[in-house]
Amino acid sequence: MDKKAALLERFMRYAAISTQSNLKAGCVPSNPREFELAEMLAGELREMGLEGVEVDEHAIVYSKLPSNLPEGTKAPVIGWVVHMDTVDVGLSPDVHPQVVKNYxxxxxxxxxxxxxxxxTAEHPEIERYVGDDIVVSDGTSVLGADDKSAIANVMTALSIVTSQNRPHGDIHIVFVPDEELGEQGARKMDFSKFPVDFAYTIDCCELGEVVWETFNAGNAKLTVKGVTAHPMSSKGVLVNPILVVHDFINMLDRAETPECTENREGFVVxxxxxxxxxQAVLxxxxxxxxxxxxxxxxxKLVRAAEYLRFRHPKAGIEIELSDSYANIADAxxxxNRVGIDYLYDALATAGVEPKTTAMRGGTDGSYLSVKGILTPNYFTGAHNFHSNCEFLPMKSWEKSLEVTLAIIDLTAKNARG
Incomplete structure (x- = not known):
C-alpha cells in the first residue's frame, strides 16, 4: 500500500469512531469512545512491535519504539503527542469523510x-489545490483532520519505519484525549513514561506551517451576588447582579476582543x-x-472588579483567575532549541517551504513545553479547522508524513557513539 492510500485508510477507520469531547462531562476522557480509539491504537502499536504499550485510566496511550542503532550509538530521544478528540462546535459528533478526486x-x-x-466565495483557498484529491466531510460535522489526520500520519510513519527497519533512535508516542478542552489529556500525562529530549505535535494547519510560538492563555470568572427585593420596595435596597456585570463589561476595551485583533495582538473574550x-456569573x-x-x-480584570466593589458596596463580588497554557517560545x-532546528531541517529535506506562524491559540505542546519538554508543532495540511468546511488536500498531508519520517531519519543520522 502506498503512503497516500495508507494515510487515507487509517484516517477513515479512526474517523469512524466518534470522539467529540464534551465540556460538561467533568472527567477525562470526556467521551467514553476515546477509550475505544485508544484501545484500537494500542493494538496497532503492539502489532508493529512497540514496547510498553498501555492505555491508562484517562485513555492516554503510551508506547515506545526502541532504538535499533548500533550498540553504543545514541540519538536524541524524540516523541510525538497527538490528540484523539474532535471539537464540539454544535455540529454532529459523527464524521463521514469523503474524497473529492482530482478537484x-x-x-x-x-x-x-x-x-x-x-x-469558493467563502473559502477561496480551496482553488489552490486544483488537480489534488481533497478529503472533506459531508457538511454535517467537522472533518476531524484536527487531529485524526495526525494520528494517521504518526501511525503510517511507524509502520514504514518498522516494516523497512529504517535506522532510528528511541521514539515515544503518546495519544491523549480532550485537547480541545484545554489540553486536559496532556495534563494527565505521566511524564516518567515520556522521557524525551524534545517532542512534536502535528495540529494545524496548511502546508509548511511551523508553530513554536503560541498564546499565553488563562481563564477568568466574575461572580456577582446581588441583593433581591420586590419592585415595590426596591429603592435603595435592590442590587441587580446583571447590571453590575454590565458595568464590568463596559470597563473592558472593545478594541481588545478577538474580532478586533490579529497576529500577535492579544485579547479578552x-x-x-x-x-x-x-447572582450573575461571567x-x-x-x-x-x-x-x-x-x-x-x-x-486589568482584577482592577475592574475592585472598582465594582467600590461602586456597588452591597454586592458580593469575586473574580477568579487561572492559567491554562503558556507560550512555547518562552520555553x-x-x-533545547535543537528540536526546532531538526524540524526546519526536516522541512528542507521534504522540499517544503516553512511558514513560521505565531499561533493564535495553543496546542498540547504549549503545556508540554511548560513542563520542560520543548514541543513545537507542524502542519497537517488541513484548512478550516472547527468548521464543517474543513478540508484536507492529500498532497499536503503526504508532505506532512514526509516531515515526520525526515525527523526520524535526521535524528538517527546525527547519532553519536
Missing part, C-alpha cells in the same frame, strides 16, 4: 440532500454569562503572546 475548481457539494456546499435576580478567556501583556490583561533555550 477541478469551483464549489464543492458536501451534502446534496441537505444542500450544503463548500463555496467574553464566553458565557449565567444570571438570575440573586466567564472570560485571556490571551496574549507577550507574557507581560498577558499579565497586564489579567491585572526555548539554547540547550
Amino acid at each position: 477541478q475548481g469551483g464549489d464543492i457539494c458536501l451534502n446534496k440532500e441537505k444542500d450544503i456546499w463548500l463555496k 467574553l464566553k458565557t454569562m449565567q444570571a438570575n435576580p440573586s 466567564t472570560m478567556k485571556v490571551r496574549d503572546h507577550n507574557k507581560a501583556l498577558y499579565e497586564r490583561k489579567k491585572e 526555548v533555550r539554547d540547550d
Whole structure:
C-alpha cells in the first residue's frame, strides 16, 4: 500500500469512531469512545512491535519504539503527542469523510440532500489545490483532520519505519484525549513514561506551517451576588447582579476582543454569562503572546472588579483567575532549541517551504513545553479547522508524513557513539 492510500485508510477507520469531547462531562476522557480509539491504537502499536504499550485510566496511550542503532550509538530521544478528540462546535459528533478526486475548481457539494456546499466565495483557498484529491466531510460535522489526520500520519510513519527497519533512535508516542478542552489529556500525562529530549505535535494547519510560538492563555470568572427585593420596595435596597456585570463589561476595551485583533495582538473574550435576580456569573478567556501583556490583561480584570466593589458596596463580588497554557517560545533555550532546528531541517529535506506562524491559540505542546519538554508543532495540511468546511488536500498531508519520517531519519543520522 502506498503512503497516500495508507494515510487515507487509517484516517477513515479512526474517523469512524466518534470522539467529540464534551465540556460538561467533568472527567477525562470526556467521551467514553476515546477509550475505544485508544484501545484500537494500542493494538496497532503492539502489532508493529512497540514496547510498553498501555492505555491508562484517562485513555492516554503510551508506547515506545526502541532504538535499533548500533550498540553504543545514541540519538536524541524524540516523541510525538497527538490528540484523539474532535471539537464540539454544535455540529454532529459523527464524521463521514469523503474524497473529492482530482478537484477541478469551483464549489464543492458536501451534502446534496441537505444542500450544503463548500463555496469558493467563502473559502477561496480551496482553488489552490486544483488537480489534488481533497478529503472533506459531508457538511454535517467537522472533518476531524484536527487531529485524526495526525494520528494517521504518526501511525503510517511507524509502520514504514518498522516494516523497512529504517535506522532510528528511541521514539515515544503518546495519544491523549480532550485537547480541545484545554489540553486536559496532556495534563494527565505521566511524564516518567515520556522521557524525551524534545517532542512534536502535528495540529494545524496548511502546508509548511511551523508553530513554536503560541498564546499565553488563562481563564477568568466574575461572580456577582446581588441583593433581591420586590419592585415595590426596591429603592435603595435592590442590587441587580446583571447590571453590575454590565458595568464590568463596559470597563473592558472593545478594541481588545478577538474580532478586533490579529497576529500577535492579544485579547479578552467574553464566553458565557449565567444570571438570575440573586447572582450573575461571567466567564472570560485571556490571551496574549507577550507574557507581560498577558499579565497586564489579567491585572486589568482584577482592577475592574475592585472598582465594582467600590461602586456597588452591597454586592458580593469575586473574580477568579487561572492559567491554562503558556507560550512555547518562552520555553526555548539554547540547550533545547535543537528540536526546532531538526524540524526546519526536516522541512528542507521534504522540499517544503516553512511558514513560521505565531499561533493564535495553543496546542498540547504549549503545556508540554511548560513542563520542560520543548514541543513545537507542524502542519497537517488541513484548512478550516472547527468548521464543517474543513478540508484536507492529500498532497499536503503526504508532505506532512514526509516531515515526520525526515525527523526520524535526521535524528538517527546525527547519532553519536
